[in-house]
Amino acid sequence: MRLTLSNLAVSVGAVLVVVGFWAYASGNATLNLAGFFYGFPVLLIGIALKAVELKPVPLSQPTPPEVLALRDKQATPTQIQVRKDISRNRYGQYVHLEPALKALKLFLSNEEHPELNGMREESRDGAYTLVLEFESPMIPFSKWQEKEDKMTRFFGPNIAIDLTQPKADWVEVALIAVPAEAAAE
Numbered sequence: 171m172r173l174t175l176s177n178l179a180v181s182v183g184a185v186l187v188v189v190g191f192w193a194y195a196s197g198n199a200t201l202n203l204a205g206f207f208y209g210f211p212v213l214l215i216g217i218a219l220k221a222v223e224l225k226p227v228p229l230s231q232p233t234p235p236e237v238l239a240l241r242d243k244q245a246t247p248t249q250i251q252v253r254k255d256i257s258r259n260r261y262g263q264y265v266h267l268e269p270a271l272k273a274l275k276l277f278l279s280n281e282e283h284p285e286l287n288g289m290r291e292e293s294r295d296g297a298y299t300l301v302l303e304f305e306s307p308m309i310p311f312s313k314w315q316e317k318e319d320k321m322t323r324f325f326g327p328n329i330a331i332d333l334t335q336p337k338a339d340w341v342e343v344a345l346i347a348v349p350a351e352a353a354a355e
Contacts, residue, residue, distance in 0.1 A: 174259045176219035183213025224260040230288035230303055237291050237298070244298040244347040246328050252345065253300055256289060267302075274317050274324060282308040284341065294332075298347040307339040314341050 190205020233241075245253075256266045266286040271277035276284055284306035292299050306314070314333055321331045325345055332344040 174223070175261070176216055176223050176259070179212055179216025179219055181216070183209050183211075183216050185209075187213055219261055222262050224263055224266060226258055227256040227266055227286050227289050230290045233291040237293050240293055240296075240298045241291060244349070245300075246347050248325050248329055249298070249300045249345050249347060252302075252325075253289070253291075256286060256302075270324065274320055276309055276314070276317065278308065284309055294344065294346055297349075299332075300345045302343045302345070304341045304343065305339060306341045309341075311335045311341060314343075 186205050186209030188205075188209075190202055190209050193199075193201035193205055241249075252267070260266065265271065265277070265283055268277060268283075271283060284304040286302055287305050288303035290301045290303070292301060311333075318331055318333055321343065322329065325331065328348045330346040330348050332346060334342045334344070336342060
């Protein structure tokens, strides 16, 4: 079990509740009150966090060591932030990158939106590339293509966007690092 905020709250809350019951059974009123008054709210907060928890996006393939070295040299602040955001637990969002998808008008509703199901890191023509793998049955690939320039501005500077559709209802958004000198040309 991975240590997350929700797991921590559920665990601490459960321990306090058990201590409260034990204290009640043994006649320790002070510990009993502490166990119940702190244990139940912490346990309920943990359960609520569990209900709105968004799991990290998995790597669809392992990152080779040469790409890791390339990431250290070339990754833009945006690529670093996107990778960090999608590789950790999130709370209170329906999907990863929800604010970005809303800004790009690709998040139509809580029922109609692309879902980020994987990511991978690779090298494209010697440039560090973060590839986001979306399942997008509700939004056609043509709509994604219409947003390509807006994506470039949204994720930029020093990032080029490459959209591909490897199979039906899937879209890959590649965030390709562009060196500052090359972007100025």
